[in-house]
Amino acid sequence: FEFGTLAPKVFILEIYLLFIPILGRVIATFLCSGEKEVDLAVQSAKAAFKIWRKKSGMERSRILLEAARIIRERKDEIATVETINNGKSVFEARLDIDTSWQCLEYYAGLAASMGGEHVQLPGGSFGYTRREPLGVCVGIGAWNYPFQIASWKSAPALACGNAMVFKPSPFTPVSTLLLAEIYTEAGVPPGLFNVVQGGAATGQFLCQHRDVAKVSFTGSVPTGKKIMELASKGVKPVTLELGGKSPLIIFSDCDIENAVRGAMMANFLTQGEVCCNGTRVFVQREILDKFTEEVVKQTKKIKIGDPLEEDTRMGPLINRSHLQHVLGFIEQAKNEGAKVLCGGDLCVPEDPKLKDGYYMTPCVLGNCKDGMTCVKEEIFGPVMSILSFDTEAEVLERANDTNFGLAAGVFTRDIQRAHRVVAELQAGVCYINNYNVSPVELPFGGYKMSGFGRENGRVTIEYYSQLKTICVEMGDVESVF
Numbered sequence: 001f002e003f004g005t006l007a008p009k010v011f012i013l014e015i016y017l018l019f020i021p022i023l024g025r026v027i028a029t030f031l032c033s034g035e036k037e038v039d040l041a042v043q044s045a046k047a048a049f050k051i052w053r054k055k056s057g058m059e060r061s062r063i064l065l066e067a068a069r070i071i072r073e074r075k076d077e078i079a080t081v082e083t084i085n086n087g088k089s090v091f092e093a094r095l096d097i098d099t100s101w102q103c104l105e106y107y108a109g110l111a112a113s114m115g116g117e118h119v120q121l122p123g124g125s126f127g128y129t130r131r132e133p134l135g136v137c138v139g140i141g142a143w144n145y146p147f148q149i150a151s152w153k154s155a156p157a158l159a160c161g162n163a164m165v166f167k168p169s170p171f172t173p174v175s176t177l178l179l180a181e182i183y184t185e186a187g188v189p190p191g192l193f194n195v196v197q198g199g200a201a202t203g204q205f206l207c208q209h210r211d212v213a214k215v216s217f218t219g220s221v222p223t224g225k226k227i228m229e230l231a232s233k234g235v236k237p238v239t240l241e242l243g244g245k246s247p248l249i250i251f252s253d254c255d256i257e258n259a260v261r262g263a264m265m266a267n268f269l270t271q272g273e274v275c276c277n278g279t280r281v282f283v284q285r286e287i288l289d290k291f292t293e294e295v296v297k298q299t300k301k302i303k304i305g306d307p308l309e310e311d312t313r314m315g316p317l318i319n320r321s322h323l324q325h326v327l328g329f330i331e332q333a334k335n336e337g338a339k340v341l342c343g344g345d346l347c348v349p350e351d352p353k354l355k356d357g358y359y360m361t362p363c364v365l366g367n368c369k370d371g372m373t374c375v376k377e378e379i380f381g382p383v384m385s386i387l388s389f390d391t392e393a394e395v396l397e398r399a400n401d402t403n404f405g406l407a408a409g410v411f412t413r414d415i416q417r418a419h420r421v422v423a424e425l426q427a428g429v430c431y432i433n434n435y436n437v438s439p440v441e442l443p444f445g446g447y448k449m450s451g452f453g454r455e456n457g458r459v460t461i462e463y464y465s466q467l468k469t470i471c472v473e474m475g476d477v478e479s480v481f
């Protein structure tokens, strides 16, 4: 809940109220970091960077492995904090924490093998390249995967020898502090991973800071554009992990049970508040009725309620205004001719203590058409839109008809068709016969307005390092003068 804004260059403290979505009430207030605090954080990261960059890859690797070990050991505690802060089921939060320590382990594994190449030149001369860190990197996160986002950004950054100042979303400020605590306990130099709290103004101070070498951002497209603009003023490289409206294509020759499970995974994790969700579900006409019937049946079975209970699979949305925003999309979908096949209502769980939380029933919309708002815009809530199609060529054209390009999925038993279709899909991450799995060994990121740069996978090393070329002369200088 943001109070006012901070005009650039004017130092006014903002106060944030921290709501707990499970109960719908304030559990804390905190002050945001202003220009002065941001500068202190960057300066302390800069001092830590001087020590860290001198360490060998093996030394950095050992510390990252120790941090990964501590995260594994504290998994339940971190997952509980994440659930209280975000509202996602604790079952799911534990999976997020798993991909977090796995990410640290993965980049610990790469840290020691980072290096350049040696090139022979005429006359015994030679050249070589060094892969060097960038300096102080900034991470800015969204509220849907707070701990995971901070881990996915900091692990490759630190493995490459950088320092990081991270700003979580003001809606979910807590779990990143645990990550900072863990890095410190694991042995990183003080200040190497700093956390500043706040909203847009704090984020702007970070992006504009002259000692910041790079900005890695996860959030919405409109904010991504602003960040790119700010960073361009200092010619700072940016990674943008932005929103999506991804297609999931279900061909009639698929294994229907798997396709239904895939569609559920593609739409209802974290209350549907997932960037890469496959919310445009294109189903081939021959199996439309059967698929729809089964998806609706499964959706109605999702247990909504206190996300700290083991068998809950859907908790509250992040806050009241977002809940209203999502319900507004459903109202508009009805007005535009979509049919609510299930859900889409406010939900008051039986437990009286949850009565003020931000719960809704997961929704499946039928009779959807390409031009409807629910099909075109990112809803970021538990709302699946089902569309029918007849041919492969037609569905490809329609699937790609969007400015977003984060993810896409296809379900079919025809292996040739599967690869032919994903080759044509304009999306950074494509799934064949599954959806929303995130192995950290594979790069993650978008095409088109869903952003650029990647997280995870070997390639991300290139987004957190720079290449130096050294040219060595073994003979005399042959001057042209």
Ligand SMILES: NC(=O)c1ccc[n+]([C@@H]2O[C@H](COP(=O)([O-])OP(=O)(O)OC[C@H]3O[C@@H](n4cnc5c(N)ncnc54)[C@H](O)[C@@H]3O)[C@@H](O)[C@H]2O)c1
Residues within 6 Å of the ligand: 140, 141, 142, 143, 144, 145, 167, 168, 169, 170, 198, 199, 200, 201, 202, 203, 204, 207, 218, 219, 220, 221, 222, 223, 224, 226, 227, 240, 241, 242, 243, 244, 274, 275, 276, 378, 380, 406, 446, 450, 451
């Ligand atoms: N592609 C991905 O990996 C990915 C992952 C998670 C979420 N997302 C996207 O994030 C969005 C939801 O998250 P959100 O509501 O937190 O997004 P948001 O853009 O509102 O905010 C994201 C972060 O940016 C900060 N911020 C806001 N304005 C800023 C500014 N002018 N300068 C600097 N920082 C600023 C916010 O405080 C927050 O920390 C969705 O669109 C979703 O698809 C993308």
Ligand SMILES: NCCCC=O
Residues within 6 Å of the ligand: 144, 145, 273, 274, 275, 276, 438
């Ligand atoms: N598990 C990856 C989710 C990132 C997007 O919100």
